[in-house]
Amino acid sequence: MERQADFAKCIKGSTGDWEVVVGLEIHAQVASRAKLFSGASAEFGGAPNTHVSLVDAAMPGMLPVINRFCVEQAVRSGLGLKAEINLKSVFDRKNYFYPDLPQGYQISQYKSPIVGEGEVLIDMADGEAVTIGIERLHLEQDAGKSVHDQHPTSSYVDLNRSGVALMEIVSRPDIRSAEEARAYVSKVRAILRYLGTCDGNMEEGSMRADVNVSVRHPGDDLGTRCEIKNVNSIRFIGQAIEHEARRQIDIIEDGGVIDQETRLFDPRKGETRSMRSKEEAHDYRYFPDPDLLPLEFDQAFVDEIAGSLPELPDARKQRFIDDYSLSPYDAGVLVSDRASAQYFETAAKGRDAKVAANWVMGELFGLLNRADVEIETSPISAEHLGELIDLISDGTISGRIAKDVFEIMAETGSAPGSIVDERGLRQVSDTGEIERIVDEIVSANPDQAAQVAERPKAIGWFVGQIMKATQGKANPQVVNELLKKRLGMS
Amino acid sequence: MTDLTDLTIAEARDGLSNREFSAVELADAHIAAMEQGRLLNAFVTETPERALQDAERSDGRLKAGDGRPLEGIPLGIKDLFCTQGVLTTASSHILDGFVPTYESTVTANLWRDGAAMLGKLNCDEFAMGSSNETSHYGPVDNPWRRNGANTSLVPGGSSGGSAAAVAARLCPGATATDTGGSIRQPATFTGTVGIKPTYGRVSRWGIVAFASSLDQAGPITRDVRDAAIMLQSMAGHDAKDTTSVDVPVPDYEAALTGDIRGLRVGIPGEYRMEGMPGEIESLWATGVEWLKAAGAEVVDVSLPHTKYALPAYYIVAPAEASSNLARYDGVRYGLRVPGEDIVDMYENTRAAGFGAEVRRRVLIGTYVLSAGYYDAYYVKAQKVRTLIKRDFEQAFENVDVMLTPTTPNAAFAPGEITDPVTMYLNDIFTVTVNMAGLPGISVPAGLSSEGLPLGLQFIGKAFDESTLFRAAGVLEQAAGFDAQPGKWWA
Incomplete structure (x- = not known):
């Protein structure tokens, strides 16, 4: 069921309140030593192109072989997200050309993901608990990295990440503010870390998110959304949503319309900008990867993993x-x-x-x-x-x-x-020793002592003096008792 | 002594183990034949030094009484198989200079069993073609000629080099691949035996992919026994190809009992196509009589969806090919034609690197997978495929094998067929077998009125190659096909 608009979370505009609607696609790298379809190391770092197998480089005749450990981690994550586990899922090819995509396609799961619907509960600072729906979790390969600043006219390609296993966790558009988005990502990260299925290290890119943002007047249909790609910190996710929502509201209130497009967040400027135009919109030509049979396992496999959840x-x-x-x-x-x-x-x-x-x-x-x-x-x-x-x-x-x-x-x-x-910091509770100091200080300050009689709170001044004289080591309770006694207050 | 190049693999095996001649002598004879046969253009790369090295090693083992199943047998390898340290081009310009650092599983199995490599065999570019005319390295000439004519003929395709080399006695056996008929059709055109095993029987690892769900490697040889011997070594489960199936490989040679009494042979009525040449039809009928005479029981079967097989094949195969060939982008290996930017480089490289037929299929494949057409073409073709499979399953409830013609015609002249669809019709009797993933074997059964070889095809149940060999052996015996092409090239 769709959430009721919460006016406290709405953004004020010149035409009234605006509700922000956010859905997130979190890409979480599976904490696996090997890649999703090859035995090459999935470790972060390493000299360029040193963690590359023949499969990762898409040499002719090479075939992917699914990494069982990664499958287990996806199931584990699905269970942690209280999601439905699909005993049969299918790997598809997402076709597009890019130099850091050696096969010319990414192996992903399109129509039949390994994990179906689930939910994540987030706690807001005001004590409100919000349930965010999970639409799906699927396994896919990461691409390599293009390096554009090493040569005046050419780009370099580093395939170390090519083929690394990612879990894409897709939320329902249930998020209504930047704050909720931050809480959601933190919570998903916490769950994955508890499970040990992803280290959640956003600096090293092992977790990043595509953020879908749209705005609407409460009660209206969903607005046109923009997708902000590859945001790599929780703080930036919040900033990107705030900026993007404001940008969309301003456009609509100025009589414009939102173009559905992919945008990038620039953390230095704190703003989003258009990434590619519609003319270049990809037709990914998804189809089932004929090199891989459907991924099938039985309930016992799931149960065994469920039995080992922390x-x-x-x-x-x-x-x-x-x-x-x-x-x-x-x-x-x-x-x-x-x-x-x-x-x-x-x-x-x-x-x-x-x-x-x-x-x-x-x-x-x-x-x-x-x-x-x-x-x-x-x-x-x-x-x-x-x-x-x-x-x-x-x-x-x-x-x-x-x-x-x-x-x-x-x-x-x-x-x-x-x-x-x-350092001799042991507290002094010896009443004789403290009594001597109390006596000394009270005798030396008759005026203050007189004040205490009229204003009992002034006793604090004496406590401070005594603590100072004992370098704080006097037991404050004993000091208080002895002082009150000496000043005739008890 | 008979010419060593006239020996079948089985005969050579016996001669070697009886020390009638050495492996080096056998290699030398074939190297000479290969060099004499250059007019046929069957080999794109000759590896005589390698053949001799392999042979010397074999002689050592044979002397020590340590011979392996294919010890000292020189073989030709279709250029679709990646061979470590040896140029591998798939007969495409786009793989210029590509020398794999790895060995395909099939060829590795052959070397493991003692075979020697003579060289790499010409084929249609990326195995796309039925006449070997699409090779970047030029067409292969069929060793056969029409009666009294000197007109060049195509050897069929895509494994035209393999078939021509075996028929011309340049090598006793060759590897080949079959996606829609690429082993069986050239075998028919050249009077050789070719078997496409069950999908999953032979590993695809290290074979340049055309259409992953249809590609399967097999041998082309001069008789059925040799096909059994070669397939024995080529077949087997491979963990690196998850579509290969982990079932035992039976002793194929032992299956050649010559006894088919009680064998139920199905004759699919739908293969009796309108316009089929009379001599094909009568050869088929003769085949039926031979089998009956040998004690087989011949029954009519129906494969009602046969007529949809070819159109569906020409959706599925190009779709997969369009994606499989995306990796040839000029970035990592093979041809690169520079451009203004990356997209320009892609376009220049692929325009220069792919021939017309490959470009046609990439275009068709891209089209049928595009948004808006996917359901109408690809999904529908997959449904047809399911129906074709079901046809076979139902028919095989009543019969053990089926007998059909292999092709609707004998070899034709280069340039004789220019219309792609007419060319595709050459695979009309063979594609169904790939679509259903079943094994099929072509056996030479007679000569056309023009003196050209014609073949008959047995189709078997999944993983029942043994019965195919047994039936094929009996038909081979009955046909007594011993015609040979005149050695016009030497």
Whole structure:
């Protein structure tokens, strides 16, 4: 069923509200060591044309042989997208000439994809949950790469990517804003990463998206869409949609019409531009590849894969809410990335989960952001963060000191216990010692002491002085108690 | 001693193992014949050094009593088979200078079994033709002449070089390929035996593709036994061709029992076409009598969709060809004719590189796959194909093999047929077999009134080449075909 227009998500125009309608085709590279139809390496990088088999170079008489592992990954991904798995699918040839397409056709799946309809649930920041329909997932070959800047008059071709396995995941036009599109791509990426079927690394091109955008007044039929090709970051996908929607609205409101066309997003200018005109529109002449028999497997094959699926983000989120009493928002943030969820669970094990969640989402994410590193290579291990939490909860250090210890951990990678010991950061809870300091400071500041009698909140000034005198090591609770006693407040 | 070039493969095999002559002597005799036979234009590349090297190695093994099934047998290889280190052109200008770094599975199997390579044989360009007139390297001359005439005749096609070389005793056997009749029709025109095996019996890996769902390799030899011996080595499952079928290859030579008592032979009424020359019809009737005399039971069968086979074939085959030939784009190997830009280069290269017949089929194929025509042509042709298959399946419920003429006429003169459709009609009795994926064998059965060889075709059940060989052996015996062309070229 089609979604009702949400006016809060609409864009204001001179002729009223505009609803943006977006559908995405995500191209996700299968995490496979070999290509889809040849044994050549699918590894990223490598000197040009070093990962090329006779099949990838389309030498005469060469034939494709389907890579079983890639088929398994497609089925696995389909199950992760709660989609229908087709026990029989067909590979077709998509014919067009391009120098980096050695066969003169791409082997893809056109009429009968390996995976049919499914859905993805996305959580928006305002707590709204939106279901995005998946139309299909199919397997196809990637093309090579043309390099245009190495020679004054010729182009070079690198076939390392030629034949690499891609899963094209096609959504229904269920997305209604740039924000939803970002959330959708993040979610699909998270699911594929949980499944291990795609590394989701957009910088290396192992995930990219074609973005279909159209606009309409709420309630109207779908408008003419433009397809923005090959957008390679989640941020750019959002920017491209925002720019494209605005561009289309402006054209229509100026009395123009939208040409259905393919466009490119220019990240430097933050705008889309036309890629090819209609005159060059391709007729791909799809037909079943006669070199490949229909791809067939039985339900047992699917069941075996289904039996090996890991816990996926939605289930994990629910478990975090149920088992750790996390808020849906916190749980959602933590499970959005498999490594973050894993990190949290390690750090929270046997401890106060909310405290652990705060540390992970607050200090740790902040640190990773500043250092621009992934959680997998975090300078602070989940075990160490857990120990740090223990040191707070058993009173060894205060929360304030803990933040300092955290910074030292980040720099040195050392265990929090040894940092506390080596630097003498252990919290002072010895009442005799603290009592002496309290007495000293209260005696030296009679005016402030008098103020406290009138304005009890002024006690904070004394707390600060005492913490300063103890270099923050005094147990704040003990300080408070002793101060109140000394100032006659209890 | 008889001329070594008169020996069949079986006779040469026996002579070699009895040390009556050496493999080098056998190779030398054929090298001399090949050189003397240059007027026939059967070979596009001669590899005498290679033949001698192979023969020397064979002599070593024969001396050691370590001979393999084809030890020391010199063979000609259709230029459609990729041969490592040896120019492979498919008789097309567009593959100028193409020397594969790999060996086709079929030829690799032959070398594995001890055969020696004499050279690469001329054929119609990309195997598209029925007269060998479309070769970039010029037409092949049929060794046969009409009674009392000196007019040149075509050897048939596309495997014209293979058929002519075997008939003229330049080699005792040759590889060939058959997409719509390209083994059987030239075998008929030259008085040789040619078998197109069941689709999937022989690996297509390393054979320049014409129409992938129809192409199948087979041998052309001077008798049925030799065809059995050669196919034994050529056949077998190949993991590199997923359309090859993993079924055991029986001992074909052992199938030549000479006993067809009780064999049920079907005569398809639809092959009795209007305007069929009387001598073809009477040869067919004679064949029936021979089989009856040998104890076979002859029954009428019906293949009702026969008349649609040729038109449907000329949709399916060009469609696949248009896509298969897209890789010849001047980018990676073969001919490149420079241009202003990439599209210009493509156009220049393909215009110069492909001959008229290839261009015609690429155009037809592109047309029938285009948007708006696909359903009307390609999809419909595939439906026809299904019906043709079903015709055969139903007919084969009652019979073991079928007997038909191979061609509607004997060899004709170059330039005699200029209308493409008339040329295509030469395949009228053979294309159905490719469309159904069944095996078919052509056996010389008599001479036309003009003294030219005519053949009869057996069609078998899928993967039942053994019965074909058995029936063909009996017919060969009964026909006692021992006519030979005069050696006008030497």
